[in-house]
Amino acid sequence: GSRVGGNVGTAAFTPVAPNIEDNVVTAAEFRHNVVIRWGDPVEADAPAFDVNRQTPEAQAKQFGYNNDYVGVLPLDGRRALLVTNHEYTDEYLMFPTGTHDAATIKRIALAAHGMAVVAIERGSKPGSWVRSDHRKSRYNRRITAHTEFTVSGPAAGHDLLKTDLDPSGARILGTLNNCAGGTTPWGTVLSGEENFNQYFDASAAPDPALVPAYARYGLRTTQGLSSRAWSEVDERFDLARHPQEPHRFGWVVELDPMDPTSTPVKHTMLGRFKHEGANVTVAANGHVVAYMGDDERGDYIYKFVSRDTYRADSSAASRRHNMALLSAGTLYVARYTGDGSADGIHDGTGVWIPLTSDTESFVPGMSVAEVLVFTRLAADKVGPTKMDRPEDVEPNPVNGRIYAALTNNSRRGTAFAADEANPITESHVRDELGGPLVKKAGNRNGYVLEMTEDGGDHTATTFTWDLFLVCGDPQAPETYFGGYDKTKVSMISCPDNVAFDAVGNLWISTDGAKLGSHDGLFRVPVDGPERGNVQQFLTVPVGAETCGPLITEDQLSVFIAVQHPGETDGASFENQSSTWPHTDGFPRPSIAVAYRG
């Protein structure tokens, strides 16, 4: 065939029609290949994958389960490092019935969480990528629930982080439920610890003094075991024995993939909540700014502004300096005020409310460390806006505005009162492809929120905002597509991750779409006459969510993480609803890359 290639940001494509195929279906002008699957070897001495004989030791060297965030860091023109999160496990889909005892399954699951660094290289077609020979890469590495982390920022070593097993409060084993993330200007990867609460059990009633904070974070408040019951193989997960262990999760972590011997870091300065991810930009005045969402119904959007400024040169000293930028500065939470809906647009002004600097708490009655460890409780005291599940929050490198995916909130209008930033209390969904639209209570299809910092300054404390997209079927009256002609756009539901190409188009991936079609990936211009023209770029297999996404710097490739294929009601290893990527008869979460073909 001819060598086509082409810029994925500017290429015209035919939008993918809604479908329920058990495959990655790209726009017809594109093709794709799978880069790496759950179980493929990562570390140099990783054994071959054998689902019937899987062991914790093998899994700790192989690609983990449920890949989520995707980073691609170029090494040279031909090679790069793929850095991924492994958010969680679906044990019921992973193991043939009766092949593994319960304790072994728990230990494999612990090893299948975390992150991976994988050397990749260009494939035979322009824009295609394949994994390199793992035996020859000095970078390949797995991070698991057992990998040692250091702790940075004001809460490092604080009493609240100490446990019987770590009296220093500064040496934490493992990272859990790593959802989205971001690649920093200094070439490291940030990863958000999201729903860490689910991993903890309580062999006895938890300490009453800690119960209110446990409750705010969704941790267990009474005696009992989670369905994972990890405390049966690792006592750290028993709140009765190690009541402060959950304080050591819920952070943004930073990994330097360029140094395979580096110890990853948990950054306390960025606060503790259910971190979707973190995206860093360098403001015009040199301070770095991280935007972050807390993914829970009615939770908040945050930003961090560094005390020190970025050094752009690539010396080792400057890189060390930059890697400390997230350890000191000011943490803010957002409040959104509407200007009234009579103007026909959901929009208004906003303010970033300071919670704490590295030296001074701005929340009465709470110390700096308490604000950082119990950030949700601190934010509750200053009146931020309760949002419809903030997922990815990311600045657009072309127009400087910030885009936040607010995935949905079925309880908006009931448990949570509507406001102009969260206005939808009734929305239209579809139970199956081709079926009728049905009205349901709440915001079922989500929004994309657009923010403009005053003066275009990312360190500003005031901003304006609007809902760029009110997602759904464009035939539904509540939907809005940036002012674009709704008869011409693709339907979209439940935005989760966002990314940008070099011309500033927004790419949106979805999770849990409620319009009868599978989840997928969309491209939409945010400026000019095409602003709001949402076009579906690809769909993912049965039961899967689209994660990543990432447009490579050369604009030739779109990476996606296909997470939890086959995750449907009633499925089991012997009764799978998906067999994607169609190599083994059972599903394997995998990274894929799409390119002009």
Ligand code: FEO
């Ligand atoms: Fe793991 Fe908020 O999605």
Ligand code: CA
């Ligand atoms: Ca308005």
Ligand code: CA
């Ligand atoms: Ca999600």
Ligand code: CA
């Ligand atoms: Ca997510």
